[in-house]
Amino acid sequence: MTLELRNVAWSVGFRKIVRDVSLRVEPGEFLGVIGPNGSGKTSMMSVLAGIRAPSDGVALLDDQPMGKVGRRNLARRIGFVEQQADTIDRITVREAVSLGRTPYLSLLSPWSGMDDEIVANALESVAMGGMADRIWHTLSGGEKQRVHIARALAQQPDYLLLDEPTNHLDIRHQLGLLELVHDLPVTVVAALHDLNHAALFCDRIAMMDGGRLIAIGTPADILTSKNLRDVFGVEADIETASDGRYHIRYRVGGAMDMDAETKKGRVA
Amino acid sequence: MIALLSSVTGRRTSAAFAALVLLGLSLAFAASVGETSIPLKTVIDTIANHVWGAGHAVDPIDEGIIWNYRLSRAVVAASCGAALALSGAVLQALLRNALADPYLLGISAGASTGAVSVAILGVGAGIFGMSVGAFIGSVVAFAFVSLLALQAGRGTGAIILAGIAGAQLFNALTSFIVTKSASAEEARGIMFWLLGNLSGVRWPDASLALPVTIVGLLVCLWHARALDAFTFGRDSAASLGVPVRRVYVILIGISALMTAVMVSIVGSIGFVGLVIPHAARFFVGNRHGLLLPLSALIGALFLVGADVISRVIVPGQVLPIGVITALVGAPAFALILCHGRVLR
Numbered sequence: 001m002t003l004e005l006r007n008v009a010w011s012v013g014f015r016k017i018v019r020d021v022s023l024r025v026e027p028g029e030f031l032g033v034i035g036p037n038g039s040g041k042t043s044m045m046s047v048l049a050g051i052r053a054p055s056d057g058v059a060l061l062d063d064q065p066m067g068k069v070g071r072r073n074l075a076r077r078i079g080f081v082e083q084q085a086d087t088i089d090r091i092t093v094r095e096a097v098s099l100g101r102t103p104y105l106s107l108l109s110p111w112s113g114m115d116d117e118i119v120a121n122a123l124e125s126v127a128m129g130g131m132a133d134r135i136w137h138t139l140s141g142g143e144k145q146r147v148h149i150a151r152a153l154a155q156q157p158d159y160l161l162l163d164e165p166t167n168h169l170d171i172r173h174q175l176g177l178l179e180l181v182h183d184l185p186v187t188v189v190a191a192l193h194d195l196n197h198a199a200l201f202c203d204r205i206a207m208m209d210g211g212r213l214i215a216i217g218t219p220a221d222i223l224t225s226k227n228l229r230d231v232f233g234v235e236a237d238i239e240t241a242s243d244g245r246y247h248i249r250y251r252v253g254g255a256m257d258m259d260a261e262t263k264k265g266r267v268a
Numbered sequence: 269m270i271a272l273l274s275s276v277t278g279r280r281t282s283a284a285f286a287a288l289v290l291l292g293l294s295l296a297f298a299a300s301v302g303e304t305s306i307p308l309k310t311v312i313d314t315i316a317n318h319v320w321g322a323g324h325a326v327d328p329i330d331e332g333i334i335w336n337y338r339l340s341r342a343v344v345a346a347s348c349g350a351a352l353a354l355s356g357a358v359l360q361a362l363l364r365n366a367l368a369d370p371y372l373l374g375i376s377a378g379a380s381t382g383a384v385s386v387a388i389l390g391v392g393a394g395i396f397g398m399s400v401g402a403f404i405g406s407v408v409a410f411a412f413v414s415l416l417a418l419q420a421g422r423g424t425g426a427i428i429l430a431g432i433a434g435a436q437l438f439n440a441l442t443s444f445i446v447t448k449s450a451s452a453e454e455a456r457g458i459m460f461w462l463l464g465n466l467s468g469v470r471w472p473d474a475s476l477a478l479p480v481t482i483v484g485l486l487v488c489l490w491h492a493r494a495l496d497a498f499t500f501g502r503d504s505a506a507s508l509g510v511p512v513r514r515v516y517v518i519l520i521g522i523s524a525l526m527t528a529v530m531v532s533i534v535g536s537i538g539f540v541g542l543v544i545p546h547a548a549r550f551f552v553g554n555r556h557g558l559l560l561p562l563s564a565l566i567g568a569l570f571l572v573g574a575d576v577i578s579r580v581i582v583p584g585q586v587l588p589i590g591v592i593t594a595l596v597g598a599p600a601f602a603l604i605l606c607h608g609r610v611l612r
Contacts, residue, residue, distance in 0.1 A: 051506045075509025082507075085500040088366060089554045102497045103509035148500075155508070 001027050003048065003078070003159050003187070007057035010043050017043040019211045020057070025159065025189055030182055032198040033191040034222075035208035036232055041191040042083060042163055044208065048189065049080035049161045075103035079152030079186075081145070083163045087136060094132040096147050097122055100154025122153040126180060142173035149181065162190040166197065195232075199223055199246040207231060219246050287565050291346065294572045298342035299334050301576050303584075306330050315339070336470065344469045345575040345589075346568035347477035348530045349540055353567025354481075354488055355523035356541030357548070357560055361495040362519060364502075365428060369542035370527040373427075373520070374434030376536035378409020379528065380442045380462055383535075387458060388450045398461070399473075402532035409438050410524045464537035464590030466575055473533045484526040485564055491519055492556040499554065537590045539597030540567055547600070570596075 003025040010018040018040045025031055025048075033041050046052045047059055050066040059066045066074060079100070100122065101115045123129045126146040131139075139147065145165055152160055162181065166174040174194070178201050181188055192198045198205050198219065205222040207214045209231045215222055223246055228236045235251040299311045314334045316322035355370035362368075371377070382405015383398045416430035442462075446455055488495075494515045497505040506512045527541075548563040574592040581587060 046503070049507055051503055071506070071511050072509040075507060078507070080503075080507035082500075082503055085504050087499050087501075088364070089499055090549075091499060091554050095553075095555070096499070099497055099499060099504075099508060102493055105493055152507075 001158055002060065002062055003189075004060040004063075005044075005048060005054075005057065006060065008044070008047055008054040008059060009056035010040075010047050010052060011055050017211055018047065018054075021208075021211075021213045022057075023206055023213060023216055025187060026204070027158075027187055029203040030188045030190070030201055032202035032205045033189065033208060034193075034195060034198050034205055035214075039208040040211040041208055043211075044213075045161055045163045045189070045191055046080075049078055050074040051080065072103045075155055077157055078159045078161060079155045079157035080161045081148045081152050081163065081165060083167060085148060086144075089136070091136050092132065093123070093128060093134050093136065093139070093147050094119060096136055097132075097150045097154050100151040103155060118156065119150075119154050122150040125153060125184065126150045142169045142177065145169065145173075145177060146180075149177075153184070153186075158187060160184065160186045160188050162188065164191050164193055167193065195223060195228070195248050199248060223248060284561070287561070291565065291568055294569050295339065295342045295346060298345070298572050298576050299338040302333070302338060302579055304333070306334060310334070311339075340471045340474045341466050341469050341575065342572055343474040344477050344533060345466055345571045347474070347481040348534055348537065349544070349567035349569070349571025350564035351477070351481045351484055351526040351530050351567075352537065352541040353544035353548070353563040353570075354484055354560060355527050357545035357556070357563040358488055358495065358519050358523050359541075360545055361498050361556065362516065363428060364498065366546070367542070368428065370523055371435070371536060371538070371541065372431040373524055373527070374409040374413040374431050374438060375406040375524060375527045376531050377435040377438035377442070378412075379403070379406040379531040379536065381405045381409070381438045381445070383461060383532075384442050384445045384450075384458055387461075388445055388454055399532040402535075403528055405438070406524075406528035406531055409434055410528070412437075460588055461535045462590075463588035464535040464593070465588055466534050466578075467586055469533060476529060477533055480526055480529045481564075484522050485560070487522045488519065488560050489557070491515060492560055495519075495556040495560075496554070535588075535590070537571070537593055539593045539601070540571060543597045543601045544570060 005021050005023050008018060008021045009016060021040075021044055033045065035041050043052070047054050050059065050061070050069075050071075053059075053067060061069050061074065061077060069077075097119050098111075098115070101111070101118065104115070105111060120129070120132075123132055126149050128143065128146050128150060131143065136144070136147075149160070149162070149165070160181065165181070166177055169177065174197065178190075178197055181190065182201050190202075192202075202219055204217060205219055206216040207222050207227065214231060215227065223238055225236060225238060228234055228248070237249045237251065239247045239249055241247055296308060296311045296315070299314075300306050300308050310326055310330050311334055313322070313324035313326050314331050317324055317326060317331070318335055352370055356368070359368040359370065359372065360366060379402040382401040382403065385405065386398050386401030413427070413430045413434035416433060417427040420426040420430055446458055450458060494505070494510045497508040497510045502512050505515075530537075544567045545559070545563045548559055548566050552558040552562050571589070571593070574589055574596065577596075578587045578589045578592045581592075
């Protein structure tokens with residue numbers, strides 16, 4: 001069971017958004033993807049999910065190029081939650097989650113009681129069991145995001161890919177959602193904005209900048225003052241709490257930030 | 269579990285059966301109503317005579333009116349309504365836009381240009397009629413819009429904007445040809461055709477419209493689950509295992525084909541493709557397995573009804589059916605909009 005990118009590039013027209021990214025997702029891990037805005041996280045995630053074909057290099061599932069695996073088979077192995085997916089349709093929470101069964105259904109294997117059960121379980125595992133009959137657009141942002149995750153879970157995937165799942169959520173729901181995902185029995189790859197969240201939940205972190213994968217490793221390896229200065233252009237101290245977790249404390253102080261920004265600009 | 273399955277299948281079969289009966293009744297009703305009212309019994313006898321040679325005694329004039337004029341006309345109206353409503357439902361789902369309708373793809377505008385080119389400019393030198401001209405025009409317009417959309421980018425917004433541009437261009441061409449070359453008499457005839465006109469249709473038209481509609485319905489139903497998967501957009505559909513590009517090509521293609529055939533037979537009948545899917549959604553929600561057949565059914569009934577009204581509302585005169593669909597459709601749409609908002 002492997003999910004891997006080898007020398008993957010992806011471009012829009014002549015603009016290269018992702019360049020030469022190689023990474024291998026280890027079974028069972030929580031892999032975080034961090035990087036400043038426009039560093040190519042979202043594009044890399046959609047190649048990893050098999051939604052976009054790489055313009056160079058190859059994306060592999062179980063050592064097979066994704067193009068050969070086939071859309072339906074991919075959808076049974078990889079669940080993907082986009083950054084913001086909304087709809088104008090009047091659908092219930094249960095209907096939204098039922099969409100996750102799409103890759104398993106056909107004329108010969110129509111909807112069955114088993115599918116009902118899987119959908120119900122998916123809703124339970126994101127603590128939305130009691131809201132199955134609610135209409136989609138009456139949900140809050142956090143609830144919508146949980147329904148999306150339930151839909152992905154209904155695909156019964158081995159890999160759950162999340163693109164900035166905590167965007168637009170308040171802090172309680174951010175932590176709640178990540179904790180929920182962390183405890184799910186699947187391999188998770190999540191693009192994360194908040195570096196402290198990455199430090200709290202990730203087994204490994206991949207750091208992107210300018211479309212490249214700059215570094216990949218444990219939070220201790222990646223979240224260093226030097227990396228934060230070079231990649232994000234911020235000054236920060238990394239503190240280790242008594243429970244062994246890392247905590248990032250940002251230092252705000254005019255001139256320093258500007259320097260880092262111009263230095264970074266020169267390098268780029 | 270088998271009992272459950274069979275009960276679901278059973279319910280589906282009986283619903284489909286009820287729909288067909290309803291459709292048959294509406295066709296018979298449409299054939300009995302008109303300038304000379306003919307009893308329903310005569311209509312049913314006539315149909316029996318023609319379909320399985322029952323040999324009932326029917327007045328030959330009545331029989332001629334029913335079979336040659338009214339019934340063929342009603343069948344075309346039903347096919348056309350079903351096809352336009354289906355196309356509308358499919359395009360609204362694929363393009364994620366509640367205002368999408370089959371004419372959005374520039375098809376009706378292109379058909380008009382093709383028709384007036386044949387009727388007024390004499391393109392084709394009398395080898396083919398207005399219908400063929402309309403079909404060619406709609407295909408050209410659709411090709412133009414598709415190319416423009418592909419050039420503009422892959423987003424769903426691109427095809428809508430390209431459709432608007434294409435429709436404007438071809439409508440301008442039509443107006444140009446009409447104002448430059450048509451006599452007053454011709455202009456009136458063209459106007460009538462542009463608003464949708466079922467007057468001239470006979471069995472050959474029905475034998476084209478009906479199979480196209482049935483094939484279109486089957487193709488769309490085959491993709492019902494794929495259409496459901498587009499609920500959260502095309503990336504979401506892709507991540508659910510839907511081959512997005514293939515579904516786009518097949519379903520937009522079949523919608524364009526259905527629309528082009530219908531427009532070439534009856535002209536452009538507005539509002540059906542836009543309004544009927546929303547009405548159907550109001551009853552059964554967004555699952556396309558139900559929504560598509562119901563849209564087709566309501567579309568068929570609506571257009572058969574609109575045709576009857578267009579024949580009887582002004583004594584001694586037939587109104588363009590497009591006028592009726594818009595007169596009924598616009599207030600109905602307003603009602604759905606307001607009612608829908610209350611529900612929310």
